[in-house]
Amino acid sequence: MTDTVASSVPGHQLSVQLEDVRAARTLLEGVIVDTPMEHSRALGRMLGSTVHLKAENLQRAGSFKVRGAYVRMARLSEEEKARGVVAASAGNHAQGVALAAKKLGVRATIYMPRGVALPKLAATRDHGAEVVLHGSNVDEALAEAQTFADESGAVFIHPFNHTDVVAGQGTIGLEILEQQPDVDTVVMGIGGGGLLAGSAVAIKQEGARLGREIKLIGVQAENAAAYPPSLAADALVPLQAVRTIADGIAVGRPGEIPFEIIKELVDDVVTVSEDAIAKALIFLLERSKLVVEPAGAVSVAALMEGKLDELGIRPESVVAVLSGGNIDPMLMLRVIQHGLSAADRFLTLRLMLKDRPGELAMISRIIAETDANVIGVDHSRIGGALSMGDVSIEINMETKGAEHSALVLNSLRAEGYEPLVQS
Structure with a gap:
């Protein structure tokens, strides 16, 4: 465990609490599905422990993002809903916002970069959102979405830096504890940090209530790892460049709200290589029959690379979260070839x-x-x-x-x- 990451369970100072996550779960009843927990014997043999996969890649809209987006938007006032919402994304957040808006009857405008994968563009439009293609990357689309919000009055829906979003994502943590009561270690990917922060609140605070200590490990792609330097500096440290096949977690700067929670509750953050991510994606295809995007496979990559062993963690029951399954077929083709090459x-x-x-x-x-x-x-x-x-x-x-x-x-x-x- 690093000096900057603690496993304590502080109370009032956290902006999101266990009761917030529980309230979010009530809001999500009938909107999302409780995704399955798949037993992985192959990973269990590698680790010498029991390993389960939380298959959030099978969630509605293909990822966990709809949880936070729906909670955020359901709590808007009627006047705010009438103004509509706007978001920027290259994929998962776009689909999550579009689906949530459709459920709530809210007009949604989504800014996506011009090079966005066609399947993600089509899926976002199929949910009823108006899609505007702008810029060559998500940062440029994000800036234009913010301008649209300022000029039109539409409510900007941030992908991770809002307490309602964090609480919504944290409902995964409650499901994990219910589906796998004996879990002692949870591993999941990090981009901006909303999923890890919300899950940390649920798992750590509910675990403390039950008298149990559960380790929580975050995973970043090594070419998009803003959390390790930020945690070391105890301040947000933006990256100069981000380049990874795991586009779902290709975030150059942590969110302020998730960061404050993660530095208090999460036990450690590790990084994995591009080769490790590609090999994990192929492993999940071949051994678990699960289609997972690169960002959703980083948790398995960490297990396959022996990251828990490097941290001195000897778990008996591990849950790895597969956070999404929205992968462009052409990217899948390239990743599979890369992964096969990395595995000789x-x-x-x-x-x-x-x-x-x-x-x-x-x-x-x-x-x-x-x-x-x-x-x-x-x-x-x-x-x-x-x-x-x-x-x-x-x-x-x-x-x-x-x-x-x-x-x-x-x-x-x-x-x-x-x-x-x-x-």
Whole structure:
């Protein structure tokens, strides 16, 4: 546990309390579903403990965001509802606000960056929101949404920095305690911090009431990790750049309200690499049959990377929260390929050959004898590095892991070829 993150349960100074989360849950009755808790034997074997997955990727609108958005909007006055709401998002928050607005009969305008994935754009519009495409990233869309709110009077719905939003997200914590009463460690991702902060209030304060201490660990993508430096400085430290496949938690600055709660209640915050996230996403597809977006897979990535062991935590019962499942199919294709490569199950080789009959057949025979599966071959006879009579080929193949990939490479080298592994 870091010096800046405590597991104490303070009382009145927190802006969100257990009773706020309970009240939010009452508001959400009939609006959301209590998402299932899936037992993962494979992860349990890795950790030597019982592991369950809180499948919030199966929530309405595909993520936890509808919880906080609905609670925030349900508590607006009739005059505020009449003015409509506005939000900015590249995906999950947009769909959560759009669905909540439809349920409440409120007009919603959502600003999304021009490069937003088409499935997320279509889903947001399908819920009845007016979508305005603006800017090249979420920050630019956010600024325009704020301008719209100032000029039109529409109520701006922040994705995480509001007490009602935090309380709504925290209802996940209550569900976890009810569905898995013996849990001693909960792991979940962090972007701005609303989900972790709300869940921390529910889990820590309800756990204290029951006389139990439950560890709570946050996870960030290492290329979008604003919380570790902020917690170390005890102040909000914005990142200069954010770049990660986990776009759902690609937030460069913590929210003030979540940060104050997280620094008091959360036991620790860890980071995971892009490779670890990709491998976790594939693991969930293959072993749990769950479609999860990269941001929703960071909790599993942390378990697979042994982060709890690094913290000295030896849990008996772990819950990992899968916070969302809204992934663009084209991104999924890229992430799967990246994840397979990171796990040494996808190998791309480039070889220089003489442009004569039989060369490709020879390469194919060697690869076939190693039992690797070729899924793509690209020939090139033109290029600055090629001499007359030479040909460059790039071969994509499936392998069974690091040892199998080494066998393929060694077999080619034994026949006099010089394969170059492509990243």
